[in-house]
Amino acid sequence: MSFHHQEIEKKWQNYWEEKKTFKTDTYSEKEKFYALDMFPYPSGAGLHVGHPLSYTATDILSRMKRMQGYEVLHPMGWDSFGLPAEQYAIDTGNSPKDFTLSNIATFKRQMKEIGFSYDWDREISTMDPKYYKWTQWIFKKLYEKGLAYVDEVAVNWCPALNTVLANEEVIDGKSERGGHPVYRKPMRQWVLKITAYADRLLEDLEELDWPENLKDMQRNWIGKSEGAEVRFSIDGHDKHFDVFTTRPDTLFGATYAVFAPEHPYVKEIVTEAQKSAVEDYLHKVETKSDLERTDLAKDKTGVFTGAYAINPVNNEKMPIWIADYVLMSYGTGAIMAVPGHDERDYEFATKFELPIVEVVSGGDLSAEAYVGDGEHVNSEFLNGLHNEEAISKMIDWLEKNNVGKKQITYRLRDWLFSRQRYWGEPIPIIHWEDGTMTTVPDEELPLELPEMEEIKPSGTGESPLANSDWVNVIDPKTGMKGRRETNTMPQWAGSCWYFLRYIDPDNPDQLADPEALKKWLPVDIYIGGAEHAVLHLLYARFWHKFLYDIDVVPTKEPFMKLFNQGMILGEGNEKMSKSKGNVVNPDDIISSHGADTLRLYEMFMGPLEASVAWSTNGLDGARRFLDRVWRLFISEEGALSGKIIEEENKAMDKVYNETVKKVTEDFETLQFNTAISQMMVFVNEGNKQEKLPKDYMEGFVKLLSPVAPHLAEELWEKLGHEDTITYEPWPAYDETKLVEDEIEIAVQIMGKVRAKIHAAKDATKEDLEEQALANEKIKEQIEGKTVRKVIVVPGKLVNIVAN
């Protein structure tokens, strides 16, 4: 007989809900454990089988920690602002709010049906004004501290759609919807000064228990590089420009300079003779999208301005060129070109027949640029030095002569924070008719989104909010007219701090009680997809550091330990997608196999970080295991099995204690697949036994309960308990039961196993050697050979070197 999952699961889900089993006591005396999931965007498609992968992992940890005596915070919420709802509203005329609310209801029902142990009293939603009040409050603080500013930034403007598009909505320079052309257009935008935190974001990565590859991605994104800024004067002009270089040691090899096409000096320095050539080139570059520009990059292009810079180190004249391989957005938008020792400059110089000078020996400049280390030549006071010394000597020289200095540059740019959208947090700013700008006073927060009859693009590039009366304000004191900011915040905003609000979700007076934050931060384990490795995690760290600086949060970093789960692929090893028709719906699995099976299977598929294809056979196997567990405990008649008795059975000692040890350790380190396989080993052994000690069987149910909580609760009840298993103490193991008195020792000859001998667990080296050499098989094998050496690893093996 097998168990009725539909009945059992409903029963315990109702029990948990009624008794509020998973309610967290914010101010508990117990030690805390904060297990966080990346909250989902509630799409119309409902939960995907990928969601329960990480959610089950954190749920298992949460359930184990509760049993280990921790106060566990394990919350869930909704990243509920977002593009699809707005697009849906534009397409159908329906409200994005109602649409999102109904999606949330579906997600929540599905999560409850999987049996996640969330404290639903802490549910939050980024679109809830009670929540975004504090998102707006944080923005105001950033603004007050000078970290939010307005700038002209080029955006993707699509005239045919009358709107601004996000990068992911632009494909090959055309709009994703309709395939209309998209242009770069500068618009007034809000920007957050994340670059002010670049160094701290980089340095503090060191202390985090995150996967190394993910830290690397953040390091690369921040892209710190050390070098020097060098000042060049322009021949015949009372002007100078700075360049950034990581190789100031090669300054003697700089034979020309290059400006980005957008560099402000270009129009001023260009000579009459070169004017039309330069204008042609600028025009050519302007009409190209970013994508075409990178395509173009395979072949370098550029044009001479006619002007010359003076190399400060040797007063040589260097022609100034314009080329789009120099980016206005990095460094100073101008470079000194050292074709002998930079691949890009080499390629450019070769194409336009500019001089190439060797200043570091070791390469063959007739073939390629040499970027390696070597003795400097043709460099006066640097001659004979290697790169490192030459760099610092040159920086000294630059500083002494007042033409440059040591400089650090980052790849990281400030964060474009405004979206021309309706469905997002309004930015709490008012622009007054006298040209001033103020923030919305705290007592007027939250500044709520107006209900709108119809959401459609304004046509001016502003958000649909510009169509509403909501934008117009009059100062009640002065009568001055003003206009509200029509830009809204990006989806990232709400997710930058949601884990703080879970700690104190209903607080009307502050973001969260500082005492509570002190208890619960940092998050102990945060699991989510690798797609958020850079942006979400970097933005959240930035806000957290800012909140730390203004004394709102007590820790420098939000997430101590982070883990990226893998992806679940379709049965054909392809990404699941509607168009391929290989999407597995969790609802179907819950109904056919049960939530416990779904949880068990997803955890058993492979390591949490791996991407593995869904397998219906594997799913059946998971269910089969749970059935075997059931039959081990429950007789045909539905009563507790007669084999389970209050008596010892020495034959179970080892496997039980091993199982407790391995499951406990593996859960802790997120190796759920091997923990489950150990539980299978226990059940296989149990099936061979006539007597099953009740202690052990209860311990096993506890070990299983985080993975298959419904089944475990049911078995726990059948074992004669009235209360939930949730807070029963986690089993302990007895180290002494793990070792057997007599163990098997492998005997190798030249590293190959030839025989096995039995020996006492603490047999000495000499004993083992003697026993091994006395073995019949071994005697045969070494017959006629000389034993050169015998290596003995006590408790493991004996290796005989003989030839």
Added chain:
RNA sequence: GCCGGUGUGGCGGAAUUGGCAGACGCGUGGGACUCAAAAUCCCAUGUCCUUUGCGGGACGUGUCGGUUCGACCCCGACCACCGGUACCA
């Protein structure tokens, strides 16, 4: 191109970090139970060679080489796939 990761049976994956490769699950084959089937239980299952049989042997962790008594594990070179990034001066 650069950075990071991975590579083990028919499949998903184990292997205490240098010590018996293939745990556990799936699949497959055989058997038991059954009138029969499903379910369940038991046995076998890396490849090749050898033996009537018991058994025995060789090879084997992407490829080639190295270190070591001993290598999936360490070192060097290469190949393939996955992720990130894109002229970052």
